[in-house]
Amino acid sequence: MIRRLLMSALIIAGLMTALLEGCGKDNGEEGLVKVRVGEVTRSLFYAPEYVAIAKDLFKEEGLQVELTTTFGGDKTMTALLTGGIDIALVGSETSIYVYQQGAEDTVINFAQLTQTDGTFLVSREAVDAFHWDQLQGSVFLGQRKGGMPQMAGEFTLKRHGIDPQKDLELIQNIEFANIPAAFASGTGDYVQLFEPQASIFEQEGKGQVVASFGVESGHLPYTVFMTKQSYIDANKETTQKFTNAIYKAQKWVEEHNAEEIADVVLPFFKDTDRAIAIKVIDRYKQQGSYASDPAVDEEEWNNLLDVMTTAGELTSRPAHEELVDNSFAEQAAD
Structure with missing residues (x-):
């Protein structure tokens, strides 16, 4: 199902390319560069993302993040491929599905947020x-x-x-x-x-x-910020600043306890009980679900390919360097 929807998205994306080419960057308030992000779901599993927003870490980098919950991997990738969002937060498997469909504009994983199944x-x-x-x-x-x-x-x-x-x-x-x-x-x-x-x-x-x-x-690139190669080529500085903010948020989450993290992210979860939020965040911290840096390493990538192979979802094993660009993560951590 997800692959059929992605094929439709690829066709639509191809038809829209001419319309989108040449469009200037949309600046946000106060001269900030606006970045439209689509998250696959709203989840405490993505706590560092909300920390980056709540603590103005994106703004420190000169970015205004417009966050939308896109509800599902297929819808998230369709929004990315058709230009509805600039960056997607979704499982790396979706970038592989797009690659298997022969997309000309490859979807690149550039900043990992979670490193285990949730x-x-x-x-x-x-x-x-x-x-x-x-x-x-x-x-x-x-x-x-x-x-x-x-x-x-x-x-x-x-x-x-x-x-x-x-x-x-x-x-x-x-x-x-x-x-x-x-x-x-x-x-x-x-x-x-x-x-x-x-x-x-x-x-x-x-x-x-x-x-x-x-x-x-085990460890795998479970939820990753990704975008089209064309977006990276046209917005290298913005992609770097985005990754810098995510890395700062990851270090903040690593250095603070579940209670402190919950108090920062709870405004994104109006209907969630604080005690439950603390328990959830602590559980994810204890099992190492939150990545400590944005890099997608090759061992994690190969574990993902093993999982997908076992499920019968791979037609080939794309090499790490084909769909992963760690240069932004490496510079952020310098």
């Missing part, structure tokens, strides 16, 4: 000592096929000797936003959930977190 395995029943073989014969409510959560989930299951197509009943046809409600209404013995829903279910007695797919699947 989902957790939640059991409906309380478990004293969890073992992965307890999933044998169970009903497992997973994520959408082709997305990183699903691929990281299946990769983990297979590492523990579980064939997700044969050893359990795998449900993948429920929309991302409806998965928590489906589990709460009685569907599934286990569910793969992002925070804060996993912690909320624990608080409400609806489930228990028994494992982390982030820990199990």
